[in-house]
Amino acid sequence: MDGGRVYLVGAGPGDPGLMTVRGLEVLRRADVVVYDRLVNPALLDEAPPGALRLFAGKRAGDHCLPQEEINARLIEQARRGRSVVRLKGGDPFVFGRGGEEALALAEAGIAFEVVPGVSAAVAAPAYAGIPVTHRGLSSSFAVVTGHEDPAKERADVDWGRLATAVDTLVVLMGAQSLPRIAAELVGHGRSPDTPVALIRWGTTEA
Amino acid sequence: MDGGRVYLVGAGPGDPGLMTVRGLEVLRRADVVVYDRLVNPALLDEAPPGALRLFAGKRAGDHCLPQEEINARLIEQARRGRSVVRLKGGDPFVFGRGGEEALALAEAGIAFEVVPGVSAAVAAPAYAGIPVTHRGLSSSFAVVTGHEDPAKERADVDWGRLATAVDTLVVLMGAQSLPRIAAELVGHGRSPDTPVALIRWGTTEA
Numbered sequence: 176m177d178g179g180r181v182y183l184v185g186a187g188p189g190d191p192g193l194m195t196v197r198g199l200e201v202l203r204r205a206d207v208v209v210y211d212r213l214v215n216p217a218l219l220d221e222a223p224p225g226a227l228r229l230f231a232g233k234r235a236g237d238h239c240l241p242q243e244e245i246n247a248r249l250i251e252q253a254r255r256g257r258s259v260v261r262l263k264g265g266d267p268f269v270f271g272r273g274g275e276e277a278l279a280l281a282e283a284g285i286a287f288e289v290v291p292g293v294s295a296a297v298a299a300p301a302y303a304g305i306p307v308t309h310r311g312l313s314s315s316f317a318v319v320t321g322h323e324d325p326a327k328e329r330a331d332v333d334w335g336r337l338a339t340a341v342d343t344l345v346v347l348m349g350a351q352s353l354p355r356i357a358a359e360l361v362g363h364g365r366s367p368d369t370p371v372a373l374i375r376w377g378t379t380e381a
Numbered sequence: 382m383d384g385g386r387v388y389l390v391g392a393g394p395g396d397p398g399l400m401t402v403r404g405l406e407v408l409r410r411a412d413v414v415v416y417d418r419l420v421n422p423a424l425l426d427e428a429p430p431g432a433l434r435l436f437a438g439k440r441a442g443d444h445c446l447p448q449e450e451i452n453a454r455l456i457e458q459a460r461r462g463r464s465v466v467r468l469k470g471g472d473p474f475v476f477g478r479g480g481e482e483a484l485a486l487a488e489a490g491i492a493f494e495v496v497p498g499v500s501a502a503v504a505a506p507a508y509a510g511i512p513v514t515h516r517g518l519s520s521s522f523a524v525v526t527g528h529e530d531p532a533k534e535r536a537d538v539d540w541g542r543l544a545t546a547v548d549t550l551v552v553l554m555g556a557q558s559l560p561r562i563a564a565e566l567v568g569h570g571r572s573p574d575t576p577v578a579l580i581r582w583g584t585t586e587a
Binding site: 188190191192193194196197199200267268270271273274275277290291293294297298301302306307309310314315316317318319320331332333336337339340341 | 391399400401402403405406472474475476477478480483496497500503508510513514521523524525526539542
């Protein structure tokens with residue numbers, strides 16, 4: 176046990192093979208794993224049998240644990256001298272709220288390490304045969320969330336400007352807002368002939 | 382040897398710990414490794430001692446091997462029944478020209494697998510303490526190349542539209558064009574007070 180430390184680890188997009196070497200290393204000697212719904216259960220089996228496993232929930236509109244509660248648990252476990260892995264789908268800083276956790280840990284004086292992960296934004300299209308950039312076709316891509324914070328007064332994402340600003344547009348968690356997003360993009364100048372792929376459970380065998 | 386197969390593998394942004402488990406697995410039983418300049422030498426040591434190592438070069442303005450030549454070597458080695466790892470910095474499909482290699486392999490009838498990697502676009506900022514998204518501050522990010530193809534007649538990247546379309550803007554290989562890019566962005570409405578980070582050799586100890 177190296178104890179008293181939190182690792183904010185990106186578990187990758189689903190395929191356990193896309194976990195990083197460093198992520199797997201800290202997971203295999205974790206005392207505590209705090210994991211999200213989108214994390215592949217096969218990865219949880221990599222933690223020591225005696226490790227405490229805490230489910231943090233996190234799905235659109237149904238956060239089992241509020242973020243403040245997750246932060247508090249990470250801090251509490253680390254203060255007990257434990258090695259805590261916060262295992263998140265994709266990358267911790269791509270809509271993973273890893274920044275908020277990092278801030279809370281820093282404010283509490285807890286040592287932490289960020290272990291980036293393979294983002295579904297790039298890997299899910301790749302497994303579907305789609306490169307997000309391609310010479311002569313796409314020299315830019317943007318990643319946005321289709322699931323906006325309902326508590327916000329103004330929209331987070333400016334679909335009008337995005338419509339023609341980049342070649343490839345990746346919308347994460349966009350299924351529920353799909354008709355609205357498509358209408359916004361085409362209404363602001365994106366060609367109605369733009370090829371589109373809808374990917375669900377990318378890189379997994381689900 | 383499982384032979385006659387090409388793996389287009391993202392080596393991650395520099396820190397060898399950010400290589401994926403699957404990438405390391407295929408690298409450790411490779412017969413041939415074709416690698417770029419940006420790949421960490423420590424990763425090359427993971428290939429079997431007897432593996433053939435081919436340097437593909439690839440730096441801005443100095444492509445040691447033309448892309449067509451790289452494609453031809455991948456095909457030639459795979460046709461000899463070898464397990465070929467094409468090891469690329471970051472992710473193969475984020476300005477890695479992996480799409481072109483995949484097309485060439487498909488046209489030649491060579492079996493191949495894409496192993497996505499952690500992109501420097503997200504991980505280099507993360508190691509520098511910067512989340513590309515953050516609740517209440519950034520709900521979108523775009524990734525563009527600052528090094529455009531000099532052979533192209535029109536600009537690939539529309540800096541004017543990009544200037545205000547996304548919250549976080551990640552420019553890869555942008556050092557040479559930095560003054561021009563900054564002027565374009567501010568000239569098109571991006572606030573001159575926008576915080577900026579310049580990251581070189583991100584995630585490495587260089």
